[in-house]
Amino acid sequence: MSRSASLGAPGEARSVLAIKPFRRLWISLSLSGLGDWLSLLAMVSLAVVLTRDAAPAVPYLAVSGVLALRLLPWLLLSAPAARAADRLDPRFTLVGADALRGLLYLSVPLVGRLDWLLAAHLLAEAAALFRAPAKEAAIGGLVPKKRVAQADRIALLAGYWTAPVAAGLFAVLAGVGTVLGALAPALAGPRADLALYLAPPVLLAAAAIAWTAPVQGRPRTERPEKRPEPAPEPAPQQPAADEQPTQEVRTVEVDPNELTAPIGTAETLQVPALPDPEEQKAKEEARKAEEAKRKAEERARLRAERQAAAEERRKARRTGSETDPLGTLRDGFRSAGSGALPRALLLGMLGSFAAGGALVGVGRILADRLGAGSAGFGVLFGALAAGAVLGVLAGPRTLRQFSRRRLFGLALGASAVALLLIGLIPNMALAAVLSLAVGAGTGLAWTIGLTLLTQEADGPTRPAIPAFAYTAGRTALFAAAVVAPLPALLIGDHTLAVRELTYDVLGSGVVLVIAALAALVVAVLCYRRMNGEPGDVPLVTELLAALRGVPVPGDKGAGEQERPPGTFIVLEGGEGAGKSTQVGQLSVWLRDEGFEVVTTREPGSTRLGMRLRALLLDKEHTGMSPRAEALLYAADRADHVNEVILPALRRGAIVISDRYVDSTLAYQGAGRDLPVSEIARINDWATAGLVPQLTVLLDLPAEDGLARLGGTTDRIEAESQEFHDRVRRGFLDLAERDAGRYLVVDARGPAEQITREIQRRIRPLLPDPVPQDAEAITGMMPVVKDDEG
Numbered sequence: 168m169s170r171s172a173s174l175g176a177p178g179e180a181r182s183v184l185a186i187k188p189f190r191r192l193w194i195s196l197s198l199s200g201l202g203d204w205l206s207l208l209a210m211v212s213l214a215v216v217l218t219r220d221a222a223p224a225v226p227y228l229a230v231s232g233v234l235a236l237r238l239l240p241w242l243l244l245s246a247p248a249a250r251a252a253d254r255l256d257p258r259f260t261l262v263g264a265d266a267l268r269g270l271l272y273l274s275v276p277l278v279g280r281l282d283w284l285l286a287a288h289l290l291a292e293a294a295a296l297f298r299a300p301a302k303e304a305a306i307g308g309l310v311p312k313k314r315v316a317q318a319d320r321i322a323l324l325a326g327y328w329t330a331p332v333a334a335g336l337f338a339v340l341a342g343v344g345t346v347l348g349a350l351a352p353a354l355a356g357p358r359a360d361l362a363l364y365l366a367p368p369v370l371l372a373a374a375a376i377a378w379t380a381p382v383q384g385r386p387r388t389e390r391p392e393k394r395p396e397p398a399p400e401p402a403p404q405q406p407a408a409d410e411q412p413t414q415e416v417r418t419v420e421v422d423p424n425e426l427t428a429p430i431g432t433a434e435t436l437q438v439p440a441l442p443d444p445e446e447q448k449a450k451e452e453a454r455k456a457e458e459a460k461r462k463a464e465e466r467a468r469l470r471a472e473r474q475a476a477a478e479e480r481r482k483a484r485r486t487g488s489e490t491d492p493l494g495t496l497r498d499g500f501r502s503a504g505s506g507a508l509p510r511a512l513l514l515g516m517l518g519s520f521a522a523g524g525a526l527v528g529v530g531r532i533l534a535d536r537l538g539a540g541s542a543g544f545g546v547l548f549g550a551l552a553a554g555a556v557l558g559v560l561a562g563p564r565t566l567r568q569f570s571r572r573r574l575f576g577l578a579l580g581a582s583a584v585a586l587l588l589i590g591l592i593p594n595m596a597l598a599a600v601l602s603l604a605v606g607a608g609t610g611l612a613w614t615i616g617l618t619l620l621t622q623e624a625d626g627p628t629r630p631a632i633p634a635f636a637y638t639a640g641r642t643a644l645f646a647a648a649v650v651a652p653l654p655a656l657l658i659g660d661h662t663l664a665v666r667e668l669t670y671d672v673l674g675s676g677v678v679l680v681i682a683a684l685a686a687l688v689v690a691v692l693c694y695r696r697m698n699g700e701p702g703d704v705p706l707v708t709e710l711l712a713a714l715r716g717v718p719v720p721g722d723k724g725a726g727e728q729e730r731p732p733g734t735f736i737v738l739e740g741g742e743g744a745g746k747s748t749q750v751g752q753l754s755v756w757l758r759d760e761g762f763e764v765v766t767t768r769e770p771g772s773t774r775l776g777m778r779l780r781a782l783l784l785d786k787e788h789t790g791m792s793p794r795a796e797a798l799l800y801a802a803d804r805a806d807h808v809n810e811v812i813l814p815a816l817r818r819g820a821i822v823i824s825d826r827y828v829d830s831t832l833a834y835q836g837a838g839r840d841l842p843v844s845e846i847a848r849i850n851d852w853a854t855a856g857l858v859p860q861l862t863v864l865l866d867l868p869a870e871d872g873l874a875r876l877g878g879t880t881d882r883i884e885a886e887s888q889e890f891h892d893r894v895r896r897g898f899l900d901l902a903e904r905d906a907g908r909y910l911v912v913d914a915r916g917p918a919e920q921i922t923r924e925i926q927r928r929i930r931p932l933l934p935d936p937v938p939q940d941a942e943a944i945t946g947m948m949p950v951v952k953d954d955e956g
């Protein structure tokens with residue numbers, strides 16, 4: 168199955184990053200992302216360090232508070248912040264927000280008090296909310312319109328590849344700080360931890376680079392959408408007030424024709440001096456009237472453009488995870504969460520993020536209990552983030568031949584088991600390795616889940632799915648991280664002693680065990696929902712075959728041959744039922760979805776078939792013996808399967824055939840009154856047992872279908888009304904006997920409605936999503952940071 172190229176393909180990323188001004192902005196965004204992660208780690212760590220000597224409950228509450236301050240402002244204040252940021256200059260906003268955050272985070276270890284830590288963290292988080300719309304505006308001003316989507320995605324990636332890097336740096340510096348503290352007591356203490364001072368310079372560097380990036384210096388609300396046509400004659404006078412660019416636009420190194428730019432100067436008429444004052448006055452008045460009219464038109468055009476731009480922004484807001492997370496969640500649950508499969512996918516994805524969130528929430532305290540302090544937290548966090556990135560990247564390539572749905576459930580289960588072991592075995596090295604596994608399972612499940620969820624969604628709601636999933640995932644992760652320290656506090660730490668053996672029961676460990684068990688239940692539920700039907704190939708058989716890269720033996724539906732990987736769909740029905748119409752509609756839809764689709768029909772889709780078709784339908788052969796007729800149709804089919812259908816299915820294509828075996832069973836069996844079982848046997852042999860996964864029967868009274876055809880009739884169409892009635896009943900009998908394989912549709916309805924009904928039935932049969940595209944979708948992996956995702 169072929170799929171369209173992904174936005175995130177490396178070649179495309181390179182081509183967007185080749186735009187120098189954007190590259191500079193991207194470096195700034197990446198540093199800002201790095202600073203985000205570093206500051207989160209530093210604040211959580213410092214909160215624990217500063218409260219070490221307080222009552223035992225305080226460190227837990229402090230960690231919970233720090234994490235809550237990352238979640239709540241984003242959830243509740245993003246929309247008003249975005250509205251305010253729309254009025255600000257994007258460059259100043261980017262620079263100001265990062266510089267302010269840098270200074271705030273620098274002040275926190277210097278002041279060294281929990282109350283200031285929380286206040287500064289809140290202010291910094293609030294400042295960060297202004298960055299998302301500014302970033303959006305900046306990107307729009309730096310790259311050609313057609314590249315904006317790619318640039319957005321690449322900017323988003325900056326938000327999560329930086330996570331493991333930040334955690335690694337944090338762990339190393341925290342380790343170095345510990346060693347220095349041991350060597351020189353003056354360098355010990357909460358304020359001396361080097362890792363706490365890393366975020367500020369990184370954020371300040373991000374601000375400095377954003378300052379030098381040629382970001383278009385105008386608020387988003389004032390950015391015109393289109394470059395105007397140059398005026399035919401340059402005007403000597405000033406344009407009207409609302410035509411003036413609000414600020415000078417800096418030159419950027421991209422194709423100027425593709426960029427947005429300010430409205431140009433107004434056009435005026437050159438008026439030659441005339442000797443006759445009356446005539447001159449009349450001409451002057453006409454010129455003024457003309458000019459007033461032109462200005463009014465220009466103003467109306469500008470107003471319409473602004474309204475359209477504002478409307479576009481409002482629409483974007485509705486799905487904007489960064490600018491309206493609450494709205495995104497509300498709309499997303501409504502559109503993506505209906506149906507058993509989407510619900511199971513969402514439950515699994517959010518469950519695994521919540522489990523990962525629990526690890527983030529108790530990670531710092533757990534690392535302390537395991538004697539690894541800030542460095543240990545950095546390692547746990549880094550392993551979790553690196554695992555998630557690996558899971559996302561490897562997801563599409565993992566066990567390509569294995570069912571994605573089963574793999575989704577298995578990835579969730581593996582992640583839950585790894586978390587369970589972290590909770591049960593209090594060992595830092597093991598916890599680090601297992602955190603990597605938790606992250607990888609979560610990342611893998613995320614990739615698969617998001618792709619399946621997108622595939623399940625209806626066309627119009629589809630584009631909003633990644634933003635929704637990202638917002639929901641991030642909310643689940645942070646909500647779990649905020650809550651997790653609280654039960655850990657209630658449970659407390661205990662030591663169990665059985666003779667000489669002791670076992671440390673850590674409150675944070677118990678929380679992880681509880682989270683893991685909940686995640687395991689979710690994994691089992693999802694696996695059962697995803698696992699297809701009874702009679703499917705057993706899991707172990709499929710897994711072993713996928714690991715060895717060989718076809719699955721004994722797969723359901725295999726006849727004399729192994730079942731090819733593609734999908735075989737047949738449309739059946741009487742004359743004029745609308746089969747060709749629906750084949751056309753379905754192929755357009757599926758090609759749009761990125762699948763390779765082969766449409767075909769019987770009789771007459773091969774060279775031999777064309778000759779057979781001519782023989783069969785030619786009225787010259789009226790009275791042909793029914794057995795000869797059945798055999799000729801079977802002969803056409805044998806050639807058709809061999810030449811067209813099987814090769815396409817082996818390539819993994821979706822084959823949609825207009826008529827197949829059931830037509831012979833209905834026409835020659837019921838219509839000509841031949842024994843249906845004998846015809847079935849002949850056809851089974853002719854097709855080597857190839858049975859479609861789905862047969863759509865378009866059911867229509869025979870006279871209605873024949874009336875639709877009009878014009879001349881062929882040998883079969885010209886048969887009596889009774890013959891066609893028997894054919895119709897023949898089809899309905901077949902459908903009744905094999906209901907699982909059939910979809911019977913009332914073909915009297917409008918064609919569009921029929922298409923939708925068939926689409927609903929086909930969707931679950933579609934092949935598992937294939938890698939390349941999944942990468943485009945999974946660029947939305949939720950991350951713990953805020954604005955770049």
Ligand SMILES: Nc1ncnc2c1ncn2[C@@H]1O[C@H](COP(=O)(O)OP(=O)(O)OP(=O)(O)O)[C@@H](O)[C@H]1O
Nearest residue numbers: 741742743744745746747748749875914916917918
């Ligand atoms: N749902 C529908 N409602 C009304 N007219 C329809 C509908 N679907 C198709 N038609 C019209 O009916 C005629 C026959 O449609 P179509 O060729 O798709 O049917 P068919 O089943 O492939 O016919 P045949 O049996 O000849 O292969 C065409 O003119 C088509 O535009």
Ligand SMILES: Cc1cn([C@H]2C[C@H](O)[C@@H](COP(=O)(O)O)O2)c(=O)[nH]c1=O
Nearest residue numbers: 769770800826827830831834835883884
């Ligand atoms: C496959 C098949 C077809 N027929 C009949 C049904 C139709 O009258 C023609 C095919 O023409 P269409 O308009 O292209 O559908 O052939 C049949 O009698 N038996 C068959 O197996």
